[in-house]
Amino acid sequence: MASAAHRRNMQRIIFLFLAILAMVAVIVFATYSSGPSKGSSTQWLSSDNHLQLFYKNSDSREWELLDLTNNSTSYSSFISAVLSDVTADLATHRGISQDEAADLLQNENYRIYTTLDPELQTVIEEIYIDFDDSTISATDQQHIQSGITMLDPKTGHILAMVGSLGKNNNSTINYARELRQPGTAITPLTSYAPAIEFGEINPATIIDEYSIADTLSTPRTVNDGIRNSIQSIDIHILRSVGLKESFDFATNNLGLPLDPADQNITALGNGKLYSGVSTEDMAAAYAVFANHGVYNNPKTYLWVEDSAGEILLEKPVSSYVAMKESTAYLMTKMLQDVVYNGTGGTAQFEGMSIAGKTGTTEDNFDRYFVGFSPYYVAAVWVGYPQNEYIDYSFNPASILWKQVMQAVHSDLPYTEFMYSRDGIITIEICRDSGMLCSQQCHEDPRGDRKMLVEVTEGTEPTTICNFHSSALN
Numbered sequence: 023m024a025s026a027a028h029r030r031n032m033q034r035i036i037f038l039f040l041a042i043l044a045m046v047a048v049i050v051f052a053t054y055s056s057g058p059s060k061g062s063s064t065q066w067l068s069s070d071n072h073l074q075l076f077y078k079n080s081d082s083r084e085w086e087l088l089d090l091t092n093n094s095t096s097y098s099s100f101i102s103a104v105l106s107d108v109t110a111d112l113a114t115h116r117g118i119s120q121d122e123a124a125d126l127l128q129n130e131n132y133r134i135y136t137t138l139d140p141e142l143q144t145v146i147e148e149i150y151i152d153f154d155d156s157t158i159s160a161t162d163q164q165h166i167q168s169g170i171t172m173l174d175p176k177t178g179h180i181l182a183m184v185g186s187l188g189k190n191n192n193s194t195i196n197y198a199r200e201l202r203q204p205g206t207a208i209t210p211l212t213s214y215a216p217a218i219e220f221g222e223i224n225p226a227t228i229i230d231e232y233s234i235a236d237t238l239s240t241p242r243t244v245n246d247g248i249r250n251s252i253q254s255i256d257i258h259i260l261r262s263v264g265l266k267e268s269f270d271f272a273t274n275n276l277g278l279p280l281d282p283a284d285q286n287i288t289a290l291g292n293g294k295l296y297s298g299v300s301t302e303d304m305a306a307a308y309a310v311f312a313n314h315g316v317y318n319n320p321k322t323y324l325w326v327e328d329s330a331g332e333i334l335l336e337k338p339v340s341s342y343v344a345m346k347e348s349t350a351y352l353m354t355k356m357l358q359d360v361v362y363n364g365t366g367g368t369a370q371f372e373g374m375s376i377a378g379k380t381g382t383t384e385d386n387f388d389r390y391f392v393g394f395s396p397y398y399v400a401a402v403w404v405g406y407p408q409n410e411y412i413d414y415s416f417n418p419a420s421i422l423w424k425q426v427m428q429a430v431h432s433d434l435p436y437t438e439f440m441y442s443r444d445g446i447i448t449i450e451i452c453r454d455s456g457m458l459c460s461q462q463c464h465e466d467p468r469g470d471r472k473m474l475v476e477v478t479e480g481t482e483p484t485t486i487c488n489f490h491s492s493a494l495n
């Protein structure tokens with residue numbers, strides 16, 4: 023929590039810093055130039071030309087200087103994030119204060135090699151500016167807000183980040199990095215993935231102990247639970263994992279900055295956390311499913327050079343196996359089902375394999391969607407600056423996610439999710455009981471009740487269906 027709170031404070035300092043410098047730059051610019059002033063918060067970067075930001079051109083694979091003067095967009099959320107990260111890392115690396123580090127960044131001719139993809143950033147900024155938020159009205163005139171982080175699941179490189187929503191937005195807060203409540207978007211990370219990883223369940227496991235309120239038809243499987251966001255199934259699975267084990271898995275394996283006070287059902291099962299998580303944290307954690315079980319720490323830059331080209335700072339890379347590939351595979355399959363047959367329907371679009379999960383807090387103050395394709399992972403939070411009920415017929419986070427993901431994939435070739443099936447077996451079970459088929463299951467008057475499912479070896483049922491044998495005997 024200390025580091026998360028610290029990071030949030032740093033972001034605010036950096037934002038303030040940018041805003042003040044922007045004002046100075048605008049005044050200087052307006053005084054000495056007769057040309058039009060854009061007044062963007064990043065103008066100081068180009069007007070005094072001390073600090074240079076580079077990005078890797080995705081076509082030429084060459085590093086290019088980020089042009090902050092001739093763009094229709096400002097990149098401001100990403101830039102505030104990268105400056106915040108470099109300032110903090112420079113301070114730690116040199117053993118100096120944050121202020122001294124910020125001073126160096128301002129006055130030395132440093133070059134920062136960022137992970138930004140300006141094309142993606144521009145596409146997302148335009149969608150965020152154009153989003154029609156007039157239908158989401160707060161009682162006390164609050165402006166609905168949103169933040170999104172998009173990263174490359176193979177590297178953890180943050181390709182784009184947008185932290186405010188709408189045209190008339192005066193927010194100085196980067197909502198992509200604010201700690202907010204993920205709601206039920208956390209359950210794949212705290213409940214389902216660790217339970218599959220530890221061999222407690224497979225997607226076809228029947229959960230008997232769900233509440234009557236959640237009963238649409240019986241029986242209900244693990245896959246039904248995640249697909250339809252059935253809270254009693256989420257919680258039953260969480261209990262089978264154990265609160266401490268779930269907490270350890272989410273923090274150690276998936277990098278979520280949870281507070282020790284989060285070792286309870288409300289936090290790990292309902293996603294109502296002590297402090298919260300950012301869209302960056304959620305994108306990095308879900309990226310593990312897309313990246314075959316390997317976690318990469320999210321990053322906004324790779325290294326920083328001085329004007330002579332000497333490397334002053336390198337971003338530490340943290341990459342490790344967070345779960346078995348078979349777990350990532352089964353999770354991805356279930357999260358695809360969420361989009362195509364469950365609560366994530368509004369995120370669905372044609373032309374690309376996608377998977378993801380909605381999130382809603384019980385008080386409906388926060389709406390979330392985190393999802394991925396083989397190319398990108400993106401996490402979207404929507405809510406008000408001050409907590410207030412979101413009165414909207416759909417999940418606005420899934421709608422934004424869909425608009426963004428559809429746009430950024432429009433020119434990319436269709437790709438399936440590809441995983442190794444090591445440790446995965448296909449078995450035949452009875453669709454009514456989830457147990458191994460008996461002859462009676464095949465001879466059910468409604469037709470053969472057998473169903474083929476993929477499970478991790480060792481989690482398959484071992485008993486013969488008692489639903490059919492007891493009904494017919």
Ligand SMILES: [Zn+2]
Nearest residue numbers: 452463487490
């Ligand atoms: Zn049966």
